[in-house]
Amino acid sequence: MEKSANLPHGTLDLLILRILELRPMHGVAIADRIEQTTGGVFVVGPGSLFPSLHRLAERGWIRGQWGESEAGHRVKVYELTARGRRQLEEEKRHWRRVQTAVNQILAEEL
């Protein structure tokens, strides 16, 4: 926990969509994946993971179905919907714009 950083607000949604773009996954696998790919910078606990998943499902961007994990647990597996895919593209673009803008501001201040 001490080595983890806080995710900027709303970023977790983007990350989840991005990860599910590759293939359907269950909650633990998604959290693992985020931890791995960020080299352990972001650790996602159930208190932020599940609300995020349910919020995305609510908006119709991802869809959850009961399945089985590699270890034989009964888990809910999430996949990206067509709308989710479009949303991801949108968010990516938005993110890049924000990033550029923020970087510019940061650069200016130097």
Next chain:
Amino acid sequence: MRLDALWRLLRRLAGRTGEERELSDEVEAFYAIHMEREMARGVPRDEARRRVRMKFGAPVKAMESVREVRVGASFETFLADLRYSARMLWKAPGFTFFAILTIALALGANTAIFTLVDGVLFRGLGYAEPERMVQLWEKPPDGLRNSIAPANYLDWARLQTSFEAMAAISGGSMSYLPVEGGGEPLSLRAGMVSAPYFDVFGVRAALGRTFARDEDQLGREKVVVLTHRLWTSLMGADARAVGREILLDGQRYTIIGVLPGAGEFDRNSTDLWIPLAFPPNPARNYHSYGAMARLKRGVTIEQARADLSAIAAGIAERYPDIKKGWGATIDRYADRVINDQSRLTLKVLLWAVVAVLLIGCANLTNLLMARATLRQREIGLRMALGARRERVVRMLLTESLLLSVAGAVAGLAVGHGLLLWIRNLLPPFHFPPEVAIELDGRVLMYLAAATLFTCVAVGLVPAVRASRPAADALRESSRSVTGARGQLVAQQVFIGAQVAVALVLLVGGGLLVRSLQKAINVDVGFDSNGLVAAYLPLPFDSPDEGVVSQYIERILEEVKSVPGIREAAVTTGLPFRGWGDGMPMRLAERPEEERGTGFKIISPGYFGALGLRLKAGRYLDARDTKSTPPVVVVNESFVRRHYPDGKAIGRRILVEKILVTRRGLGPQTAWEIVGVVADEKGRGVESLTDVGTYASFAQNPVVGLGLVARAGGDPAAAIRPMAQAVTRVEKTQVLDRPRTVNEWKAQALAGRRMATSMLTGLGVLAMLLACSGIYGVLSFVTARRTQEFGIRAALGASRPALLRLVLSGGTAPVMVGLVAGLGGALALGRFIRAMLFATEPVDPATLAAVSGLFLAVALAASLVPAWRASSADPMTALRHE
């Protein structure tokens, strides 16, 4: 998007537990996987659980945060939107007031009319298996339906095989003495019915019992069933009243039961029910009874009709001299409860309120669009900052929801008030007892649906338009003059449609107003001012003409002695309340040909009391007695109908006398016509055919009378002394339903007055809404073009030129709307033809007046913003932005 969100919400509320279990399973699995990972590293189970919990916190907390995202969050957002909308509306009190007022009026009118329509048209009959209830009629040779002669009814009842229960029906008034042996008698409406009557309706007594099957036989018939209403008002709802005796028309009746309250029988004008016992030797040719029946299970109405027709054919064969050509017919009761006129009126009113709602919605849509334009920067900013489009639409829809709900709450009050007003306008028992007019759950459902519709109709288009992608919005909020062209076209289309629909309604209202004026001012043949009329039910039964005549003479003497009474007479038909009897009649020159005429039996004072104008010959008077040749006076319609040569005086007609007891007809009599009078509107104000004959009471004394009197001063003030006068003659004698004749007239016109007021009110409301729409749009346009006007003024445009410029922009949609509306109005006129009186469906005067009024109001509505624009000071205008 919103629909399936709603669906998910509903499913969640319904299946809350299932979803909870799924969530907990999902979260548990997360913890289980992590525990196993620890255990795989050799950590013991308990320690593994502890570590996982340390790392991730308790599973309950995770679940809690999910719940927050779900329903809670969406509800939180809703509350935030609500607060924000309320604040925004509060800041624009003028707009808010107007919007809520519009919705309140439209929804209020909808509530009231739907309550009426639902009560009268949509709600089925409340009886058990109402499809088995039928009405029975005799079928005269040249007509469709006729009352039934008692002997024929008895034959039907004896021979029929189709009905489970069958009852003859008659009615009248009885006098009731609250204090035995004295006090002022009360007039009660009595239904006289065969014993199985209540079985026809499938109704049982709430207390005691209804009639036993043999209680409609002479000697057993002195029993009475009270309505709940009467039992409450008269007996103080005392359960011990059953079994007690009461005095009706001076005779003792035993109370055997009380009917259920708050239903059809309490909405009926009848206060109490007694058995109808036919006298021995019932008449076969005097038709005075109604009848109802309940079909046996499995018997169709066609089978029953065939059954009854066969019996009637047998009767016709046996009595060819009086029943030749007569048959029988049956109607489904449900079809007869509401007449076509009421049905049409209510349908028209329902469409009218729906139209007003649509106009109101179109109006508010326009206003909200204008408002959204003003807020475009705010919205654009929100979207630039990342607000999703759904979010913005939702926020704007919350605002229209807030407006609609506030309007609906106010509308409920408006509707309630309107209903009270309508109830006040209509005389008591205007609708048949089957009609329940209650602002209940069904009405609230309708109101809720209408509110939701209003919210979406009003809010959706502006919300979607306002939330177009940010870039566009930001661009458009620049000072471009032509930017809102699309919106302007939409607004003008709305205006045109509003004007068209409003004009249709207004023309409909106008036609009804003309009809009402015609009906009020129609020549009724006499002077209805200063007249009092009441029914005079005799509290005794006598077959002796002398007894009845002398009694009536004493009554008339006593009434005429009341100070202020100038003239008084008895009559078998009160003014506006029917002809008394419709009698078969033959001209002496053509005795083989049966015709018909209204046949009013009167005492000679009738003509003087009414002021009925004499057109030829003489009135009936004191010279006409039992021992002089029988004479009649006929009216002008009679002469027109039966004597094409116009010569009536001295000719004779053949009409049977009516027995004094009204239990049948007496000998055929040749009556000589001695006078012709103006047409008295016998059947209400609007009757078109009033072929009538007046015979003298002295020459044909009869019961079933009414009393008319001309009073010197205020006729209403004469009612009480008159009632006291008749009680002086006989302590059980009452005046039943005493009213001034103008009240009877108003009552006859009440339904028309209600329909007229409603439709006209709705038409005017529609017009004002449409014109306020014109005002709103023009104000909006001119506000946007202030700068342009300033430039024009600076370049030398004169004020009239500027005025013309604005007005021409406003009048185009109005003119198009008016033309379209006129087309609709022509169609409407044809549709409501049956509601009109002495007015053509295409009435140029109405069309011209209504269009003119509309144009004037529309012009006034356009003039204000136009004036404002034309007085634009070039300097201010150029500095505007």
